[in-house]
Amino acid sequence: MRVLLMAYGSRGDIAPLAGLAAQLRKLGAEVRVCAPPDEEFAKLLAGVGAELVPFGRDVRALRTGAPPSDAAAFAAELVAAHFDTVGKAAEDCDVLVASGLMPAGARSVAEKLGIRYVYAGFHPFEMPSPHYPPPPRPGPPAPPDMTDNQALWDLDTQKVNALYRQPLNAHRAAIGLAPVDDVRAHVFTERPWLAADPVLGPWEELPDLDVVQTGAWILHDERPLPxxxxxxxxxxxxxxxxxxxxxxxxxxxxxxxxxxxxxx
Structure with missing residues (x-):
């Protein structure tokens, strides 16, 4: 079996993929990882024998320098990379596991290739729930009197669509796929994975989201301390x-x- 793992993000997004890659390789799977081109990620993934296919900008440079001035343009840049670099990396794979910063185009790639797609999150607070508000995201701020969590998640849906829907649907149309209305729901699916410890990151069941909590994906380090x-x-x-x-x-x-x- 060939598995493609992908995420655009910092080490907190890539390290879990390294842990999963190590376990998949023990089970005999071939593992390829699409991740940012940072040198530390290349070393991390090489250490578990996973092939790295870099995409997007260097994350450390983004974190330590000025953030992108145009969030929508940056989102469109990432979506293009999903269809191009990630799409090519997935061509001979059997399953695509997507995570990290809104992998808007990943499911479309899997759909076009006819392979299985899974979305995985590493903490519960990115999944829509009435129990807590959504995380910060570029876009108009919520009105001061908007305190209902469901209303805030509805606003988050609008923000995600404003950033990703136009470039996503343009790329989908180019490969003969129908447009997507709700980008976040499309990416997460009705059965996302939550790769978090159930004690540290518990999930409260919801009727409209069948979350599969796998436990944390950790790369065990047996080296002695100095x-x-x-x-x-x-x-x-x-x-x-x-x-x-x-x-x-x-x-x-x-x-x-x-x-x-x-x-x-």
């Missing part, structure tokens, strides 16, 4: 860990000092 780090961990009280995930911190020049002072 001796000086072991000594530090063993000395005195347990240390405090501070992490910032994938948040861009280009303007937070004193963030490390602020975090240390807050801990102290």
């Amino acid at each position: 001796a000086d780090l072991e000594a530090f961990l063993d000395a005195g009280t347990p240390p405090v860990y501070v992490g910032f995930g994938s948040m861009p911190l280009s303007e937070a020049t004193e963030i490390a000092r602020t975090a240390v002072e807050a801990v102290r």
Whole structure:
């Protein structure tokens, strides 16, 4: 079996794919990964024996520099890469697993090729639910008096469509596929996967979304810690860990000092 995994995003989006790729290869599958061209992703995926097909811009450069000034143009750029680079990478594959920043064109690629398509998210808060609001997204802000979560998710649908629907449907028409009305629902499908730990990222069942929670996709690292780090961990009280995930911190020049002072 040949499996194509794809995501455009930071290390938090690519590392889970490396963990899944490692397990798939143990089961005898051939694995190809479409991911940004960052050197760290190339090394990460090479370490699990997965073929990397780079697409899109270097993510570290985007995170540390100025973000794209035109969100719609950047979305159209990614959609084009889905149909071009990702589409070519999927041609001899049996299944396509898509994740990361709104993979708007991935399902269309699978549809055209007649292969299975699965959308996977790595935290529950990107999946529409009345229990919490949607994450931030480019587009008009919600009115101050809009506090109902369902109304906010309806607004999110409009934002996604404004960014992705026109370029998506243009590419679909070019390969003979019908237009899509609701891009987010099209991408997520009615049965998305949630690759998150059920304790850390629990999912509350909904009647209109059959989420399959797989557990987290982790690349296990058996290497011993350096001796000086072991000594530090063993000395005195347990240390405090501070992490910032994938948040861009280009303007937070004193963030490390602020975090240390807050801990102290």
